[in-house]
Amino acid sequence: xxxxxxxxxxxxxxxxxxxxxxxxxxxxxxxxxxxxxxxxxxxxxxxxxxxxxxxxxxxxxxxxxxxxxxxxxxxxxxxxxxxxxxxxxxxxxxxxxxxxxxxxxxxxxxxxxxxxxxxxxxxxxxxxxxxxxxxxxxxxxxxxxxxxxxxxxxxxxxxxxxxxxxxxxxxxxxxxxxxxxxxxxxxxxxxxxxxxxxxxxxxxxxxxxxxxxxxxxxxxxxxxxxxx
Amino acid sequence: xxxxxxxxxxxxxxxxxxxxxxxxxxxxxxxxxxxxxxxxxxxxxxxxxxxxxxxxxxxxxxxxxxxxxxxxxxxxxxxxxxxxxxxxxxxxxxxxxxxxxxxxxxxxxxxxxxxxxxxxxxxxxxxxxxxxxxxxxxxxxxxxxxxxxxxxxxxxxxxxxxxxxxx
Numbered sequence: 263x264x265x266x267x268x269x270x271x272x273x274x275x276x277x278x279x280x281x282x283x284x285x286x287x288x289x290x291x292x293x294x295x296x297x298x299x300x301x302x303x304x305x306x307x308x309x310x311x312x313x314x315x316x317x318x319x320x321x322x323x324x325x326x327x328x329x330x331x332x333x334x335x336x337x338x339x340x341x342x343x344x345x346x347x348x349x350x351x352x353x354x355x356x357x358x359x360x361x362x363x364x365x366x367x368x369x370x371x372x373x374x375x376x377x378x379x380x381x382x383x384x385x386x387x388x389x390x391x392x393x394x395x396x397x398x399x400x401x402x403x404x405x406x407x408x409x410x411x412x413x414x415x416x417x418x419x420x421x422x423x424x425x426x427x428x429x430x431x432x433x434x435x436x437x438x439x440x441x442x443x444x445x446x447x448x449x450x451x452x453x454x455x456x457x458x459x460x461x462x463x464x465x466x467x468x469x470x471x472x473x474x475x476x477x478x479x480x481x482x483x484x485x486x487x488x489x490x
Numbered sequence: 491x492x493x494x495x496x497x498x499x500x501x502x503x504x505x506x507x508x509x510x511x512x513x514x515x516x517x518x519x520x521x522x523x524x525x526x527x528x529x530x531x532x533x534x535x536x537x538x539x540x541x542x543x544x545x546x547x548x549x550x551x552x553x554x555x556x557x558x559x560x561x562x563x564x565x566x567x568x569x570x571x572x573x574x575x576x577x578x579x580x581x582x583x584x585x586x587x588x589x590x591x592x593x594x595x596x597x598x599x600x601x602x603x604x605x606x607x608x609x610x611x612x613x614x615x616x617x618x619x620x621x622x623x624x625x626x627x628x629x630x631x632x633x634x635x636x637x638x639x640x641x642x643x644x645x646x647x648x649x650x651x652x653x654x655x656x657x
Contacts, residue, residue: 366629366630367594367595367630368595369628370592370594370595370628370629370630371594371595371596373627373628374592374594374598374600374627374628377627437599437601441599441601442525442526442549445587445589445603445606445636446547446549446638449585449606450605450606451605451606452605453602453603453604453605454601454602454603454605455600455601455602456600456601456602456603457598457599457600458598458599458600459596459597459598459599460597460599461596461597461598470605472605477602477625477627
């Protein structure tokens with residue numbers, strides 16, 4: 263689908279949604295308005311007050327990460343100055359409604375790199391939550407110690423909302439077995455993002471704090487927009 | 491009137507032509523396969539599977555037929571999923587999690603998984619393990635549910651009955 267058609271569709275939907283909102287707002291009964299006010303004024307229930315207290319800081323960090331990603335992606339995506347032929351090729355390819363397998367593979371690779379960069383930025387920018395970080399670093403060291411036949415662990419680091427474990431595959435290591443062993447031995451209740459490169463032997467695992475999304479929807483959307 | 495029809499047609503084109511609709515499925519446990527050739531082989535019973543080993547856990551992956559892809563204003567993924575298990579082992583839990591795998595053109599393997607859901611206690615009744623949601627990072631990943639079913643306990647076997655996926 264080309265950009266103009268998308269823009270036209272967005273504009274149409276925007277107009278209809280705007281009209282609908284105006285109409286509903288105009289016809290809303292006082293009782294509904296009052297109920298809505300009461301609902302929104304209720305404190306948000308949470309079993310983990312610490313996570314709730316961290317939300318403003320996390321929100322700021324997410325914004326910073328998004329800004330960094332945007333800048334990073336813009337730099338990577340920018341074609342070389344003066345190389346108009348290459349730019350034309352890229353535009354021609356992007357204009358195709360159904361991307362070729364090669365273009366799709368290129369986009370997927372960009373998404374993957376973008377996602378890793380997002381996670382890396384997060385763990386770099388976040389402060390430590392001492393009460394959570396230290397015990398979970400110990401837990402992960404202990405869990406990953408059972409994967410030694412497959413990989414050697416070089417660093418375990420936890421921030422506030424995620425941890426990162428880095429290491430290298432051993433000569434006996436293979437991605438499937440490492441994944442299976444980690445799944446079975448490291449009983450992690452949160453999301454996991456595990457990347458293994460048999461070419462370089464590098465293993466990077468990001469483990470999200472339970473209850474907090476590891477891969478932000480905004481980051482995925484941003485990556486998609488960047489490659490379209 | 492013509493304008494309204496035109497607008498509705500444009501909307502229908504964008505929404506119906508490019509969106510994938512939510513699709514729900516329930517699959518029998520017999521769809522699940524052992525993790526490796528050396529793992530405990532699932533035993534069938536009414537298309538449910540159970541672990542007949544008294545000493546080893548049954549480790550299985552249950553396939554998910556992916557039919558949700560990127561579209562206009564749409565990010566693909568699994569909205570919810572659950573697994574029905576019967577945990578008869580008093581000393582070990584059954585557990586399952588959503589997973590996805592992609593191998594990039596440069597040879598990098600990426601697994602993205604939800605957190606594990608564990609059974610609670612042991613009983614002859616079925617338990618539902620809610621697995622949460624999973625967003626697909628791109629349109630080439632496939633997804634699955636990975637489960638570990640404990641060994642039998644005093645002759646009582648534990649089951650993976652079936653699983654549900656809404657994507």
